[in-house]
Amino acid sequence: MFQKTKTKKKRIGTSTGASTEVPESGWRSLRDSYPNGAKFGNREDQLVNTLFNEGLGVIQTGSRNQSHDLMISSGTPEIPEGVYEVKSLYRRNENCRFDRRFKTGRRGEDIYGRRDAEIKAAALDIENYLDHGVTSGLQFIESAHRLIDEALNRKHSKDFLARFTLLAEAYSDTWMLSSADRFLLGGVSNSDILKGFSGLDGIFLLAGPMYVLVKPKEFSKFIAFDSVSSEGVKLRYTGMIPSEKND
Numbered sequence: 001m002f003q004k005t006k007t008k009k010k011r012i013g014t015s016t017g018a019s020t021e022v023p024e025s026g027w028r029s030l031r032d033s034y035p036n037g038a039k040f041g042n043r044e045d046q047l048v049n050t051l052f053n054e055g056l057g058v059i060q061t062g063s064r065n066q067s068h069d070l071m072i073s074s075g076t077p078e079i080p081e082g083v084y085e086v087k088s089l090y091r092r093n094e095n096c097r098f099d100r101r102f103k104t105g106r107r108g109e110d111i112y113g114r115r116d117a118e119i120k121a122a123a124l125d126i127e128n129y130l131d132h133g134v135t136s137g138l139q140f141i142e143s144a145h146r147l148i149d150e151a152l153n154r155k156h157s158k159d160f161l162a163r164f165t166l167l168a169e170a171y172s173d174t175w176m177l178s179s180a181d182r183f184l185l186g187g188v189s190n191s192d193i194l195k196g197f198s199g200l201d202g203i204f205l206l207a208g209p210m211y212v213l214v215k216p217k218e219f220s221k222f223i224a225f226d227s228v229s230s231e232g233v234k235l236r237y238t239g240m241i242p243s244e245k246n247d
Contacts, residue, residue: 082201
């Protein structure tokens with residue numbers, strides 16, 4: 001086993017703040033009721049009725065064998081014909097900020113699969129080193145094995161990633177462990193997100209009484225990886241929401 005000279009590595013991170021920019025379609029108001037005053041059942045119904053009243057032909061899809069929520073059969077230059085997903089951003093009440101995270105559903109595997117493989121490969125290599133007594137200290141070894149179990153079972157919370165990064169750094173800086181290097185230099189990239197949403201013509205984001213369309217050419221600008229948990233992969237909208245512009 002050869003010792004390795006300690007070096008600094010450039011790591012790919014994700015921004016946690018929101019920008020002041022918005023997608024080119026701009027935020028628009030949702031219709032909250034039918035002409036007779038009856039309220040819609042949910043926000044997606046509001047969106048469908050709003051688009052219909054803007055002159056678009058809209059079909060709700062989203063069955064088990066379909067990977068999209070809406071099909072627009074008659075569009076406009078701003079919202080062309082095609083297939084779209086709908087994601088709602090949650091907030092507790094009107095005085096709270098929106099939670100910009102949203103789930104990816106079945107598309108999560110395409111988005112996160114490569115990163116999952118990087119984490120598991122590093123975990124298995126580190127486990128092999130631990131089992132061969134490279135590191136001393138029972139408490140450290142037990143802690144490292146718990147991290148490895150979390151890695152292999154895809155319990156990749158932000159806290160886990162912070163702790164696993166420290167472990168990978170220790171093995172990368174001291175030993176020639178290429179899988180640890182790949183983990184430290186890797187991450188969920190824009191191309192992973194584009195791959196996950198391939199085939200879509202856009203994503204409608206709903207936030208309170210407003211909606212906005214994010215088009216594929218804008219995915220890398222306004223959509224970033226956030227986290228993965230038992231609920232699956234979550235992405236984050238990184239642009240401005242009008243009701244928060246003065247926050």
